[in-house]
Amino acid sequence: MAVRVIQWATGAMGRTSLRRIIDHPDLKLVGVYVYSADKAGRDAGDLAKRPATGVIATDDIEAILALDADVVMHMPRITLPYDAMNADVARLLASGKNVISTAGFHYPPAHAAHYAAPLAAACVAGDSTLAGLGVNPGTIVERLTLAATGLCADLAHVDIRETVDASSMASKEFVFGLMGFGADPATDDITDGPLAALYTALFSEVLHLAAAGLDDPVVGIAPRHEITAAPRDINLPAGIIPEGTVAATRWRWTATLASGISLTLSILWTADPALHPEDGRGHWTIDITGRPNIRLTVAIDEGDPAAAPARALTDATVAVAIAGIPAVVAAPPGFFAYPAPPAFRRRLG
Known part of the structure; x- marks a missing residue:
């Protein structure tokens, strides 16, 4: 049926x-x-x-x-x-x-x-x-990363970094509202306001669920967010990000667990991946420090350079x-x- x-x-x-x-x-x-x-x-x-x-x-x-x-x-x-x-x-x-x-x-x-x-x-x-x-939330940390920690005889720190390419996103409400792009850092510190509270509420669930999987409760979560200002006007399908305003946000939290193990979750949303040459494009990098150390890279893409980067992630989210x-x-x-x-x-x- x-x-x-x-x-x-x-x-x-x-x-x-x-x-x-x-x-x-x-x-x-x-x-x-x-x-x-x-x-x-x-x-x-x-x-x-x-x-x-x-x-x-x-x-x-x-x-x-x-x-x-x-x-x-x-x-x-x-x-x-x-x-x-x-x-x-x-x-x-x-x-x-x-x-x-x-x-x-x-x-x-x-x-x-x-x-x-x-x-x-x-x-x-x-x-x-x-x-x-x-x-993410849902799979990258709670299932893939936790499974990888099972390879460790000892564990000290887990660092999960995500990069999301927003350059093809067309929703003005999402890009300039929920992503915070176009905000003037001189008058609007989005890293310490409603957006920061929203994403802390959402992604703290990831950290608590991962801690439960490790049978090691969270005793504290510390934020360390950053913004990147646009070096020039950036033209997106959703609109123009003026020079000097927010063109990328890096939301980052570190959870300390009862045993002393720490988990860091970092999510970079960017209007232009070229602003972050140290980061990959549309992927997750996971560094597990312990004995042994483990490094994972997870990429989700269409296999078609012409396809919007967000489409593959949408397909994967719906599939899950x-x-x-x-x-x-x-x-x-x-x-x-x-x-x-x-x-x-x-x-x-």
């Missing part, structure tokens, strides 16, 4: 997911939620460049809640503040629908009880499961989310996370 799926949001990520759902032999699309009025009332196939499906998109959450579905693929753009989506997600969960999100919810216990408790209560009320799945459907649907009520791979452990018990 096919799994009944609702697609929530149809931006770049959501449209990709919508196509995968329509094309998948084991999934049945039963609903589509959209934010814009111009998409409401349109057939899902039209939104996804597929033949008509008979499923009509709606911007009415009550209509979505009334549907009989096994899982909601929750893929809105992440928003300020970080908990802005929680009320909608809690309603979905309480209505009996499992939720897989690419916009957070990777490890709610990383936050205070006032954040996690309403979501946990909604899972109990709806006999449902909440999962945050994706590439859809692959997780069977496990999430079968999981007990509550917060879902994949079991940690055999990672480094200082104690065997």
Whole structure:
């Protein structure tokens, strides 16, 4: 029997997911939620460049809640503040629908009880499961990096560095809003404001989940963010970044664990990779210091130089989310996370 799926949001990520759902032999699309009025009332196939499906998109959450579905693929753009989506997600969960999100919810216990408790209560009320799945957060640190630490007889430090090429991104709201590009560092320190709080909330979940996999709790997280100013006007599809304003952000956190092991997670978003010759293009570099030392490089690309760099990451994120459907649907009520791979452990018990 096919799994009944609702697609929530149809931006770049959501449209990709919508196509995968329509094309998948084991999934049945039963609903589509959209934010814009111009998409409401349109057939899902039209939104996804597929033949008509008979499923009509709606911007009415009550209509979505009334549907009989096994899982909601929750893929809105992440928003300020970080908990802005929680009320909608809690309603979905309480209505009996499992939720897989690419916009957070990777490890709610990383936050205070006032954040996690309403979501946990909604899972109990709806006999449902909440999962945050994706590439980063979701896979690079929590699954690949942890597995690599299992090669170590001793472990001191893990350094994960990501580079995201934003030069082809067309969304003005995303590039100049959520990425912070174009901000004037003389008047707006984005490394110590709402954006910094948003990304600290999101990526602290990665660090706490990795620490749980190491069976070694976090005792502190220290930020060290940096910006790069544009050396000239930079013309992007989303608009022009004026000279002297923010053209790249490096969000960086170091978590210290109870044993003294440290984990550093660094994410570089740049309007021009040439500004950072020391960093790769669209990849992750992972340095594990211990006995022995281990270095990993992970690249995700289309194999087509003409393709937008973001497309490959979108494809991978959606693939991870859809692959997780069977496990999430079968999981007990509550917060879902994949079991940690055999990672480094200082104690065997």
